[in-house]
Amino acid sequence: MVLSLRDVSLSLQGNAGMVDILHDISLDVAARETVGLVGPSGSGKSSLLMLMGGLERATSGSVEALGNDLTAMDEDALARFRREHMGVVFQSFHLIPTMTALENVATPLELAGARDAFDRAAAELEAVGLGHRTGHYPAQMSGGEQQRVALARAAAPRPDVLLADEPTGNLDQATGEAIMDLLFGLRDRHGATLVLVTHSQELADRCDRTIRLVDGRLDRETRRTAEAAE
Amino acid sequence: MNWLTQAARIAGRELRGGLGGFYIFLACLALGVAAIAAVGSVRVSITEGLEREGRNILGGDVEVEWDFRGASEAERAYLASLGTLSEIHDFRSMAATGDGSEADRALTQVKAVDDLYPLVGEVELSPEIPLEEALAGDGVVVHPVLADRLGLEVGDALWLGSKPLTITALLRREPDAGADGFGLGPRTLVRRATLEESGLLSEGSMYETKYRLLLPAETSDDALDALKAATDTELEGTGARWRDRRNAAPQVERFVDRIGSFLVLVGLAGLAVGGVGVSAAVRAYLDRKTPVIATLKTVGAEGRTIFAAYLMQIGVLAAVGIVLGLILGVLIPLAAGPFIEARLPVPVALGIHPFPLVEAALYGALTALIFTLWPLARTEQVRAASLFRDVSGPARGLPRKRYMAALAISAALLIGLSAWLSGIPELALYAAGGILAALVVLVGAAWGVRALSRRLARTRLARGHPALRLALGAVGGPGGEATAVVLSLGLGLTVLAAVGQIDANMRAAIDRDLPEIAPSYFFVDIQPDQLSRFLERVQGDPAVNRVDYAPMLGGVVRSIGGTPAREIDHWVTRGDRRISFADALPAGTRLTAGEWWPEGYDGAPQISFAQEEAEEIGVEIGDEVVMNVLGRDITATVTSFREVDFSSGGIGFVMIFNEAALSGAPHTWLSTVYAEEEAEGQLLRDVAGDAPNITAIRVRDAIDLVTEALSALAAATSWGAGATLLTGFVVLIGAAAAGERGRVFEASVLKTLGATRGTILTSFAIRSALLGAAAGVVAIAGGAVAGWGVLTMVMEAPYAFEPVSALVIVLGGALATLLAGLAFAWRPLAARPARILRAQE
Incomplete structure (x- = not known):
């Protein structure tokens, strides 16, 4: 399994005391699989995705990625693991405002020690149709363009796992669709595992499997192949 | 309801949020005002004490x-x-x-x-x-x-x-x-x-x-x-x-006045440093308020209403800061009262003196206005559309003409006021020009270091070194704290470097240069009949390297070239002047014009005049000088000019008469003796033992006295510069704190992309060092120029660059930035990426 979660719970300190976000989640994601996480707002989809990426620490239970126990790693070990194996895309893009598009994309490659970081970053930007915008800062680009840079940044190191948190949430429908085409195209090209949080059923339907969360618990699992078989 | 009332209402509602986020603004303004108010209060306390007790003192x-x-x-x-x-x-x-x-x-x-x-x-x-x-x-x-x-x-x-x-x-x-x-x-x-x-x-x-x-x-x-x-x-x-x-005590009064004025100027520099912090705080506040301003515009508020609303809010805050500063400015002299009284030979009337407080409040208000007008004027450029579209990035271009005019008028008012109130207008104008020039150069340096960082970030040099490139990107990229840090730190360090250069130069002049050329003793009041025995003793001593001697008597200048002395404004014509006479040209004397009288000359009296003083007064060869010597008027013709170096510590007279003109008048002899230090004690015992009326002034003792006075001066100045640096540090902390949010976000994204904490910390350290170095380089140059200006133009002393003082100050500055940067790096490093990034969704 690429990702393997066992009895994972997550509680966070809120203003009015501890808030339970996730309860006893166990699930596996296979190599090259595409998984859609769906559910109402506040159901814990994004938190689950963050746990998979080691961006959040489980209160209990174990999270394994590519055979490594993420719960046993410190911050730096998690960072090194991500730069070798994971790409993350956010709803709000999260580009670094003080860097140009090219620099944003090159950063994870540089961190991984790639000698040709900038050439690969340029190629990646070309692939998402932004070859002409390499020198622009995030503030000089539209939302759709920023998300394409974020996609390029996530995909550039050829990660084993792509995690995307509502990547089209801040975009209009047409732009959103274009971004999704790009995301799935990248996944297909690099053969990565993709876990995607989305509100869009249409998007979820493009995944091999859809997992629905309600109140921090696994509610229902649907497989596209099974669905097609029914 | 007119637009001003509307603005006042909006301001009132906005202020309900309290003073949170304005601590740096308040601290910057309060510190600057407090420093100026304290210095002014002490000065007035002393001068009022002098006035009140004038009869007793005299x-x-x-x-x-x-x-x-x-x-x-x-x-x-x-x-x-x-x-x-x-x-x-x-x-x-x-x-x-x-x-x-x-x-x-x-x-x-x-x-x-x-x-x-x-x-x-x-x-x-x-x-x-x-x-x-x-x-x-x-x-x-x-x-x-x-x-x-x-x-x-x-x-x-x-x-x-x-x-x-x-x-x-x-x-x-x-x-x-x-x-x-x-x-x-x-x-x-x-x-x-x-x-x-x-x-x-x-x-x-x-x-x-x-x-x-x-x-x-x-x-x-x-x-x-x-x-x-x-x-x-x-x-x-x-x-x-x-x-x-x-x-009653003109020397004390002049001294206090001078140092007080000088310290007020240092205080104004501190206020300028604080102004940078004030400006940064207001910018940050207005950035946060962009959605509010856009909303107000959406519902129909005009630009001027919004400008007035925020100007009123800043006005209220500035008033709070100024009042805090005034309270501190009153309390500090009261607390330091016993210390100040113990160090002055005159009474001090400590208490609350309104004038220096008003002066400090005016400076504070004008500084606040000058440094907030620009960002406030930008509120007019916020478009309602920014609510619906993310038009991030700073507004560009200059504010409208009327704001620029208001800015220019406020600056002119501040400079004019300081020139007028300080009582040293020339120095005040130089200082204002210096501060303005330093600000311009620092803005240029900030722009330069940003441009250079941008360029370097794209070179092969930075590639493959993510920590370096991250730092270069952060310094050179849009937004960021580069300008505020370089400005505040640079200005603070420039003031400190200037004070350091002046202090080090004056110490060097005294410690190093003077003792080498100055004589060991001045012997005065040697009676004519004691001269030969005196010379026998000192010239016969192998430890004595050189003996100079000249007759001396007092005289009063009545007129020069027909102009009465009272119409000539020069120290030479004021009160009694020590004069001398000689027959042959004294050894080592260089004439610059005219001719020395022939040996044994006993014709009409002649004078050899010091070249520099002659030029200052306008004396020409052939002019007649009427001199009253012990009740008798002597009219003498100026027949030559001489070079006289008063700084060498040797014998120097402005006027030397031919011998026959004065040798009949009662006079004493003055002698300078250059001896090895170990021989000084015995020499004094022998001379004074033989002729107890002869007074010996040991030059080393006199130098010690000057050094002591200088140390007091340096200490007072260091306090002033310290206040400036403290303000600079507050601004620095403000900038670091303001940048913390950005750094937390950045660190979270970088962790997501695989950066370790070490890489992130290194990147933060590099960017702090870059900014500190840029500020430091400007400070070295600015401090050197200011030091040169004060020494050559105000103190009329030679200037030499003092690298140690400059280096210490600049390294200190870079270190301070680094520490401030790192102190605010813990939170970003400790932050969990998921929480930070999701909070921004």
Whole structure:
């Protein structure tokens, strides 16, 4: 399994005391699989995705990625693991405002020690149709363009796992669709595992499997192949 | 409801949010205002103390003073007709433990008084006996420092000249000490009559005679003016100097005024540094308020309404900051009162003085206005559309013309006010120009370091070194704290570097240069009949390298080139002037124009004039100088100019007459002796033992006194510069704190992309170091230029760049930025990426 979660719970300190976000989640994601996480707002989809990426620490239970126990790693070990194996895309893009598009994309490659970081970053930007915008800062680009840079940044190191948190949430429908085409195209090209949080059923339907969360618990699992078989 | 009322209402509602986020703004303004208010309060306390106690400090209502002579019978009669008259002789002499060459000797400032002294105030003695009793017979009173130096106690013998006296008491308090200025030795108090057989105070020797007058109690200041005018006419051309209770201690007053003004200028620089912080705080506040401003515009608020609303809010905040500063400015001098009083020879009227507070408040308000107008004017450029579209990035271009005009007027007002109120307009204008230039250069440096960082971030050099490229990107990219940090730190460091350069240069001049060229001793009051024995002793000593000597007497310039002396504004024509005479051209003298008189010349009197002073006064070869020497007018023709270097510590006279013109007049000899340090003690014992009336001034002691005065000056300046640096540090912390949010976000994204904490921390450190270095380089250059300007233009001293002081300051600056940056790096490093990034969704 690429990702393997066992009895994972997550509680966070809120203003009015501890808030339970996730309860006893166990699930596996296979190599090259595409998984859609769906559910109402506040159901814990994004938190689950963050746990998979080691961006959040489980209160209990174990999270394994590519055979490594993420719960046993410190911050730096998690960072090194991500730069070798994971790409993350956010709803709000999260580009670094003080860097140009090219620099944003090159950063994870540089961190991984790639000698040709900038050439690969340029190629990646070309692939998402932004070859002409390499020198622009995030503030000089539209939302759709920023998300394409974020996609390029996530995909550039050829990660084993792509995690995307509502990547089209801040975009209009047409732009959103274009971004999704790009995301799935990248996944297909690099053969990565993709876990995607989305509100869009249409998007979820493009995944091999859809997992629905309600109140921090696994509610229902649907497989596209099974669905097609029914 | 007009737009101003609307603005006031909006401002009121916005202010309900409290002062959160404005601590840096308040601290910057309060610190600057407090520094200026404190300095101003202390200055006014001292000058008011001087005014209130003027009569006590002067020891009378009026003092008329002559050098080298007492008043004639007619002059004395005139003065006595004005009120109660008391006579004082003040001179330097050697106090000795015996009369042989084995005796210990120390320089002392002798005050020989009459029975009426002191006319005002009380002399305090230990033991507590009346002065009359203490000075009866051969009694003498000495300052404890002199007694210590000679190892003497009450009851021991003390020799002045050839006269043995008995110490009857130690001097605890001398009421008129402030009026006498800074003497070279501790005080000795003795009756004039007691000194009759001492051999001191003979004609031609160096002493001052002071005539103190007590006027009827009802004498008004107007009556004083009338009296001064009458006395000026009566005593015109006699070299008499007038002083009255209104300017009792001019030296102290001038000193306090000068240093006070200088410190206010340093305080203004501090306020400018604070202004950078104020500006940054307002920018950050208005950035946060962009959605509110856009919303207000959406619902119909005009640009001017919004501008006024935010100007009012900043105004309220500025008022809070200024009031805080004023409270501090009042409390600091009160707390430091005993410390200040102990260090000054004059009374200090500590209390709340409104004038310096108003001055500080005005400076504070104008600074706040100047540094907030620009960001406030930008509120007009916020478009309602920014609510719906993320038009991030700073607005570009200049604010509208009226705001630029308001900015220019405020700046002109601040500079004009400081020039007017400081009392040193020229220096104030230079300082304002310097601060303005430093700000411009720093803005340029900030722009430069950003552009360079952007460029470097794209070169191969940075590629593959993510920490370096991240830092370069953060410094060079849009937004960021680069400009605020470089400006505040740079300005603070520039002020500190300038003070460091001035201080180091003056110390270097004294420590290093002077002792090498200065003589060991000045011997004064050598009587003509003592000269040959004196020269025999000193010239025969193998440890003596060089002896210079010249005759000296006092004279008063009556006119130069037909112009009366009172119409010439130059120190040479004021009061008594020491003059000399010579037959042959003295060795080492270089004539720059004209010719020296032939040897044995005894024709009409001639003068050789100092080149520089002649130029300043406008004297030309062939001009006639009328000089009154001991009551006789001598008319002499200027026949040559000489080079005279007064800074070398040797003998230098502005006017040298031909020998025949003056050799008949009573005179004494002055000698400078250059000797090995180890031979100095024996030399003094031999000379003074042989001729006790000769006074020796040890140059090293005089230098120590100057160094001490300089240390006090340097200490006061360091406090001023320290306040500036503290403000700079507050601004720095403000900038670091303001940047923290950005860094937390950045660190989270970088962690997501695989950056370790080490990489992130290194990146933060590099960017701090880059900014610190940029500020430091400008500070070195700015400090050097300012130091050069103050030294060459104000102090008329040579300037040499002092690298150690500059380096220490710049490294300190870089380190401070680094520490501030790192102190604010812990939160970003510790932050969990998921929480931070999701909070921004």
